[in-house]
Amino acid sequence: MMSTADEPIVRLRHPGRWVAAAVIVFLLVVFIHFVATAPKLRLDLVVGYLFEKSIMLGLVKTLQLTVIAMLVGAVLGTILAVMRLSENPVLRSVAGGYVWLFRGTPILVQLLFWFFLGTVVPQLSIGLPFGGPDLISWPTNTVITQFTAAILGLGLNEAAYMAEIVRAGIGSVDSGQREAAEALSMSPWITYRRVILPQAARLIVPPTANQTISMLKLTSLVLVIGLPELTTTAQLIYGRNFQQIPLLIVASLWYLVLTTILTVIQNRLENRMSRGVRR
Amino acid sequence: MMVEAINVRKSFGAVEVLKGIDLTVDAGEVVSLLGPSGSGKSTFLRCINHLERIDGGEISVNGELVGYRRQNGRKYELRPRETAAARRHVGMVFQRFNLFPHRTAVENVMEAPLFVKRETRAAAKQQALDLLDRVGLADKAAAYPAQLSGGQQQRVAIARALAMRPTLMLFDEPTSALDPELVGEVLEVMKGLAAEGMTMIVVTHEIGFAREVCHRVVFMDAGVVVEAGPPQQVLTNPSHARTRTFLQKVL
Ligand SMILES: Nc1ncnc2c1ncn2[C@@H]1O[C@H](COP(=O)(O)OP(=O)(O)O)[C@@H](O)[C@H]1O
Ligand SMILES: [Mg+2]
Numbered sequence: 001m002m003s004t005a006d007e008p009i010v011r012l013r014h015p016g017r018w019v020a021a022a023v024i025v026f027l028l029v030v031f032i033h034f035v036a037t038a039p040k041l042r043l044d045l046v047v048g049y050l051f052e053k054s055i056m057l058g059l060v061k062t063l064q065l066t067v068i069a070m071l072v073g074a075v076l077g078t079i080l081a082v083m084r085l086s087e088n089p090v091l092r093s094v095a096g097g098y099v100w101l102f103r104g105t106p107i108l109v110q111l112l113f114w115f116f117l118g119t120v121v122p123q124l125s126i127g128l129p130f131g132g133p134d135l136i137s138w139p140t141n142t143v144i145t146q147f148t149a150a151i152l153g154l155g156l157n158e159a160a161y162m163a164e165i166v167r168a169g170i171g172s173v174d175s176g177q178r179e180a181a182e183a184l185s186m187s188p189w190i191t192y193r194r195v196i197l198p199q200a201a202r203l204i205v206p207p208t209a210n211q212t213i214s215m216l217k218l219t220s221l222v223l224v225i226g227l228p229e230l231t232t233t234a235q236l237i238y239g240r241n242f243q244q245i246p247l248l249i250v251a252s253l254w255y256l257v258l259t260t261i262l263t264v265i266q267n268r269l270e271n272r273m274s275r276g277v278r279r
Numbered sequence: 280m281m282v283e284a285i286n287v288r289k290s291f292g293a294v295e296v297l298k299g300i301d302l303t304v305d306a307g308e309v310v311s312l313l314g315p316s317g318s319g320k321s322t323f324l325r326c327i328n329h330l331e332r333i334d335g336g337e338i339s340v341n342g343e344l345v346g347y348r349r350q351n352g353r354k355y356e357l358r359p360r361e362t363a364a365a366r367r368h369v370g371m372v373f374q375r376f377n378l379f380p381h382r383t384a385v386e387n388v389m390e391a392p393l394f395v396k397r398e399t400r401a402a403a404k405q406q407a408l409d410l411l412d413r414v415g416l417a418d419k420a421a422a423y424p425a426q427l428s429g430g431q432q433q434r435v436a437i438a439r440a441l442a443m444r445p446t447l448m449l450f451d452e453p454t455s456a457l458d459p460e461l462v463g464e465v466l467e468v469m470k471g472l473a474a475e476g477m478t479m480i481v482v483t484h485e486i487g488f489a490r491e492v493c494h495r496v497v498f499m500d501a502g503v504v505v506e507a508g509p510p511q512q513v514l515t516n517p518s519h520a521r522t523r524t525f526l527q528k529v530l
Contacts (some may be wrong), residue, residue: 174377176373176375176377177377177379179330179373179377180371180373180377180378180379180436182330182363182366183328183330183366183369183370183371183373183440184390184391184395184439184440184443185363185364185365185366185367185391185395185443186363186391186394186395187359187360187363187395188359188360188363190394190395194390194394195379198381199379199380199381202381
């Protein structure tokens, strides 16, 4: 005899999901077909320019700008974060004021500011303050080139954001950790380096990776001061041949490649950082 | 004399938490600090290690002033680095262990010898393994704190403090955060230390430990030492009403 308990189970079906998926796939196919067959799009140019020499040089400049600006931002940001957490009220408010100023003004304005500094301060000098004699001096325009202006603009701005990220990371470390380190007679510097910062790093790394990825694309802003990085180079080329879309696709493909590499590195780092955390 | 505290005062804002504490501890002595919650036991222990600045009086460990340098009839506060150097001979164990979570048990124990005493990695590691063996955790050397029970973590913390070869050990309620069945293993390690002649000041609510192991019991309440003496006297026959009330609650 067959009991009702042996009757087969019928799962709930979701026909709506299948319809939606089919529609999306259909639209994608239509779009790809449209793009691939558009006569004026010139995908052949995309392939042709992908490894073109000036594009490659632009790519290298973009990488240089990203790495140097992030280094400046990370080092200065860490110093600012430690200043903000110090017991000294002067250090605290100087760091607070820095963050206020550099987060509160557009980065485009900051880039232009450094670039045009030479127009109001023609000479940079080391000497005695308040009108004392100069010991050494240089024309501003030889010190602040396009590249230094770009690094100053991007790096000093980044420092303000990194300061907040590092501060939040340090603040998240349990106060018992500092106490334990102190009780083991570690100096303040060893305490930071061996106990506080490694633990703060777990919270600092993910947002820093995000910042690096956005810095990669933020470097395209140096267009305004004419530094030939990736986007500027693409723009220079389409200024001559009027093939805007293919060249913008070339630039975008490179940004996507770099972002993908950075994302892989980010995942690796986050895995390493989770040492000792209960899973 | 290992520890000499004279008229120690400490305030947090307007609240005076220590109101003139006097205490001396001889080398090899094991003293337990008893008292209700909020009576200032932790604060006093932290002052001995200069984790807190005192506002009056003075404390010396091994004949050296804690946190200050005496000169021309004044006491000059030490720099953080000097304070750190002066703490080398004092080990401390916390209620909540405070192990470094990003380092394994053996790395926790090696850390201070490596980076404070600048010992070689091989020597620091050998010593750390010996110490872990001594607290019964030789097989847990490679475990991270999160993989250890509370009792095991506290034993690693004791090994970590011993790695600096302290002559004085301070314990702040070392078993209060533990499940009852884990208290015994930590007390065993502490008994072993006492038997070897380590000078110890132990804040605890374990009356059994105080009675069995300690040479002297000090009862504190509201920032003052109410009474002090051998365990059988203070614990079985206290002379103050406040001590009696407290003991009735914890026994
Ligand atoms: N960092 C601090 N800031 C302000 N008040 C504190 C601080 N540490 C302790 N106290 C206060 O000091 C008193 C004594 O605390 P504590 O020494 O921890 O007592 P016990 O260890 O005996 O329980 C309590 O009233 C506590 O609230
Ligand atoms: Mg306490």
